Amino acid sequence: MLYNKYFKMHFKSNMQYRLNTLLITFTQTIVSLGELLVVWVMFQQFKSVGYWGFYETLLMFGVITTVFAFTECFARGYDEFSNLIRKGDLDRLLVRPVNLHFQIFAQKIEFCKLGRVVLGIIISIIAIVNLGVKWTVAKVLVLISVYVCGVVIITGIFMLSAGINVFTVDNNEFLNIITNGGKELSYYPINVYKKWLTRLFTFVFPFACFNYLPISYIMGYGSLPPIIYALSPLLGSLFIIPCILFFNFAIKRYQSTGT
Secondary structure (H helix, E strand, O other): OHHHHHHHHHHHHHHOOHHHHHHHHHHHHHHHHHHHHHHHHHHHHOOOEOOEOHHHHHHHHHHHHHHHHHHHHHOHHHHOHHHHHHHOHHHHHHOOOOOHHHHHHHHOOOHHHHHHHHHHHHHHHHHHHHHOOOOOHHHHHHHHHHHHHHHHHHHHHHHHHHHHHHHHOOOHHHHHHHHHHHHHHOOOOHHHOOHHHHHHHHHHOOOHHHOHHHHHHHHOOOOOOHHHHHHHHHHHHOOHHHHHHHHHHHHHOOOOOOO
């Protein structure tokens, strides 16, 4: 498979500078631990946020950390799409007899992000052990869908940003507001925010669909029918469809740099 060759190529490239890769991995992991420390300090002052305690919030933190880091590892090409346009490299990708989405996924794999993936999984396990949830097959499936659909949703957001880059060349601020803003907002239960913000990050950018809502189902929280909370990751993952359509539309409107 062609992607396997790209994967091995990127892995060998990273291993050529092992110390650099390890230092970047360590630094990014420390940053995530710093963000976790902020959550812990807050719960030392306030024992709960609504009816959400520390370990419920810790599970949300673990989920969002894992999902973001994994997506950044394998879908970084969309995140840095503006560089392809500025350097004229997008022209080169478009003339190749290979699907553009495949090339974007294959052009950059950042293995240093895997440190945060492992950290997020460890945090999630610690939270689950301390929550004492009565697990059922349905809850296990929902938890799995949280991670899978979360990656799909964040990939969709990266695609949306990449598509906008075709028209604006550079929209880093937009990407930061949606991705990093949405990530930090998702560290805590989304119902503590203003209604307009809650609706924005539930129905427009569905962060809550792979974090707050399904975890509410696992914990037995919420006033809506449980099936809505359980299916929220799958419903949220449909977000990627308009993102793909918009990206493909933007590419058709792309004007070559001529290089």
